Amino acid sequence: MLRSIAASVRAYTGPYPSWGAPTPEACRLVTERLAEQHGLPSTRRRPDAQPACVLDSLVRTLLSQNTTDTTSARAFDTLKLRFPSWDMVRTAPLQDVADAIRVGGLAEIKAGRVxxxxxxxxxxRGACSLEHxxxxxPAEAKALLLGFKGVGKKTVxxxxxxxxxxxxxxVDTHVWEISKALGWxxxxxxxxxxxxHLNELVPDELKxxxxxxxxxxxxxxxxxxxAGSPKQRAAKPADGGVACPLADLKPPPSQLKTAYRAGPKHRTGDDMRPQSPPEVAKKRRKRKVQPKDST
Known part of the structure; x- marks a missing residue:
């Protein structure tokens, strides 16, 4: 069960103070509709079950970056099978660790960061553990985790x-896209x-x-x-003829709004994809489109 946090009125500190959405009521409505279609997920673990290992959770999430759940799960299982302890992963040759997780892609980058x-x-700490x-x-835990290279806000x-x-x-890709479609x-x-934005406005008990x-x-x-633009997604039929339970909650694509001031476009800390060297990026910014000959 989610650990209870002292309820208090918190001042909004997110990027869109005048946005106004989602309201708590909107969050509850979406939760209820999705639960009717998919079933309400359990937020409880068995009383006799051990809590999830924090370091396992971090590595699992790192391996899930830029790949599918299926391949990242295979990568994690292979890693644990080949190296039964995290200390063995730490002291192993980089290439051996990369080979163990290769199915998940970007193996050398992920292995190096792990x-x-x-x-x-x-x-x-004197041990490969995050149980402390x-x-x-929570703010201290976030800051500590964000200090690791390759660990971004989604992973944390x-x-x-x-x-x-x-x-x-x-907020993964699915949450991100649906939130935009809902106008949240x-x-x-x-x-x-x-x-x-959403971490401030979604009620704790619904998160x-x-x-x-x-x-x-x-x-x-x-x-x-x-995949696809909001207009393309709006035109797609629901799976198996079952209507999307959120269809009537989504504003028409023409009514979806952008922020007056968008933040800088940047990769998140969770993105493992190789980046262009700074000098290449600089040349791209300076490159100008040549006017076409009108004759």
Whole structure:
């Protein structure tokens, strides 16, 4: 069960103070409709079950970046089978770790970042463990996790939500796209901006259920699929002829709004894709489109 947090009125500190959506009522309505179609997810683990290992949760989420759930799960299982302890992962040759997780893609990058995290924990804590986060204030836990290279806001939110059982509203691609379609965030909001906004406005008691339901729905409903423009998604029939339960809650694509001031376009800390060298990016910015010959 989610750990209870002292209820208090919190001043909004997100990127869109005048946006106004979503309201608590809108969040409840979407949760109820999705639960009717997909079933309400359980927020409880068995009383006799051990809490999720925080470090396992972090590595699982790192391996899920820029790949599918199926391949990331295979990568994690292979890693644990080949290296039964995290200390063995830490001391193994980089190439051996990369080979174990290769099915998930970007193996060398992910292996290097996992080993860097493990080395930092060994140096600073004397053990490859993150269980000490359980006694930390959420803001402290976030700051510590964000200090690791390759760990962004989505990864941190997932660890806090699923391993530490704290009320965090993680924003993956599915949550991001559906939130834009519902008008909950501007259409030009980055995923990190969407997280900063929604994590403040979604009621704590709904964060787990709403996150899980939006992810499930985004994977199953063609009308809410992440591919395509809002207009293209609006034209898609629902899976198996079943109407999307959110269809009447989505404003027409022509009425969706952008923010007056969009934040800078940037990759999130959760993005593992290789980036262009700075000098290449600089040349791209300076490149001008030559006018066409009108003759």
């Amino acid at each position: 080993q860097a995290i493990l080395s930092t924990l060994q140096e600073e 986060l359980r006694g930390m204030h 939110a997932c660890v806090l939500l699923f391993a530490l059982e704290l009320p965090e509203f993680a 965030v501007p259409t030009n909001a980055s995923r990190d901006q969407a997280y900063d 787990y259920d709403l996150h899980v339901l939006l992810v499930s729905h985004g994977k199953q409903c063609p009308a809410c699929a992440k």
